[in-house]
Amino acid sequence: MTLKINAETNYGDSEPCVAAWSNKLFVGTENGFIASFNPDLSPATKWAAHEVQIFALAANDSSVFSASNDGNIRVWNTNGEKIKEIPTSGSDIESLFIHGKNLYSGDEAGNVFVFENNEPKAAYSVLEEVKDIKVNLPYMFTARDLYVTVTEIKPEESKDRFVTRHVMEGRAPLALLQPYLLTVARGGYNLQLHDLSFESRFKKLHEIKASDMIVTSLSAIDTFAWTGGWDGIVRRWKIADNKIEAAGEINLGCCVNALVATTAEDAYAILTGGRIVHVKSE
Structure with missing residues (x-):
C-alpha cells in the first residue's frame, strides 16, 4: 500500500503544534490561536484562544477544549465562541482526552482531572508528569517518557x-485500538502493542521499529495506527493477529508535530514550518 498527499495548506501565522478532529480539523498554534479546517483543508474559523502556545486540544460534536500554561481549560463551541473557563490546579496541562461524556486532563504535576458537562467530577494524582492520557474504564493509562502507568479508577x-494496577516501560504518545493499547517504546523509535486486559497484565504482544528518529505522534482508528515524528515520515500500520504490520509510508520532509487519523485510510499531519497535509492510503 502507498500513501499520497490528498490536499495540503500552509498556516503561515505561527507554528502549528497540536491537533484534534470532529468533522473538522482543529489546529492549536504556538501563538495561542485555534484554526479550524474543513476536510479538504479549506479554512473554516480562527480565533485567539490563549495568550501563549497551546499545549493540548480535544474536540467532540459540540465543543473544543484547549489548554496552555495558564493552568486552565477553555471550552469553545466549534465556531470559536467561548463557553466556559474551567480552573484546575494551576499546573501546565499537557494532555486532554474525551471518553464518553467525560473530559480527562493531565498536567505536569501528575494531576488528572475528570469533568462532566464542564464541571469537576473527580481528581487523581499519579505522581508523574502526564504527557499523554487514554482511558478505557475502569483503567486509565498515563505516560511521560519512561513508564506507562495503569490506574484503576471509578x-x-x-x-x-x-x-x-500496573507499570510498564514506555512513553508518550499512546493510543487505544480495541482490544489493544499502543505505546511508544522508551527509546522513542519503536511501536509497542499491548493486550488491553488486566488478566494478561497488559502483556506486550509485539514491537516493531517505527522510526529512525523520535516518534512524536500516534493516532489509531479501526484496525490501523498512524505514526509521525522527527524524521518527517508518516507511517501507517495494520494491527492484526496480535501483530503490527507496515501498511504504507510517505516522507513529508520535516518534523511531524501532530497527527490525527480520521478513517482507516485518512490522516492529517501538522508539520514544522506551518504545513498541514491530508495523507491518504490508496
Whole structure:
C-alpha cells in the first residue's frame, strides 16, 4: 500500500503544534490561536484562544477544549465562541482526552482531572508528569517518557480513590485500538502493542521499529495506527493477529508535530514550518 498527499495548506501565522478532529480539523498554534479546517483543508474559523502556545486540544460534536500554561481549560463551541473557563490546579496541562461524556486532563504535576458537562467530577494524582492520557474504564493509562502507568479508577463512584494496577516501560504518545493499547517504546523509535486486559497484565504482544528518529505522534482508528515524528515520515500500520504490520509510508520532509487519523485510510499531519497535509492510503 502507498500513501499520497490528498490536499495540503500552509498556516503561515505561527507554528502549528497540536491537533484534534470532529468533522473538522482543529489546529492549536504556538501563538495561542485555534484554526479550524474543513476536510479538504479549506479554512473554516480562527480565533485567539490563549495568550501563549497551546499545549493540548480535544474536540467532540459540540465543543473544543484547549489548554496552555495558564493552568486552565477553555471550552469553545466549534465556531470559536467561548463557553466556559474551567480552573484546575494551576499546573501546565499537557494532555486532554474525551471518553464518553467525560473530559480527562493531565498536567505536569501528575494531576488528572475528570469533568462532566464542564464541571469537576473527580481528581487523581499519579505522581508523574502526564504527557499523554487514554482511558478505557475502569483503567486509565498515563505516560511521560519512561513508564506507562495503569490506574484503576471509578469516577462514577469515587472522586479521588484509585488503585495503581500496573507499570510498564514506555512513553508518550499512546493510543487505544480495541482490544489493544499502543505505546511508544522508551527509546522513542519503536511501536509497542499491548493486550488491553488486566488478566494478561497488559502483556506486550509485539514491537516493531517505527522510526529512525523520535516518534512524536500516534493516532489509531479501526484496525490501523498512524505514526509521525522527527524524521518527517508518516507511517501507517495494520494491527492484526496480535501483530503490527507496515501498511504504507510517505516522507513529508520535516518534523511531524501532530497527527490525527480520521478513517482507516485518512490522516492529517501538522508539520514544522506551518504545513498541514491530508495523507491518504490508496
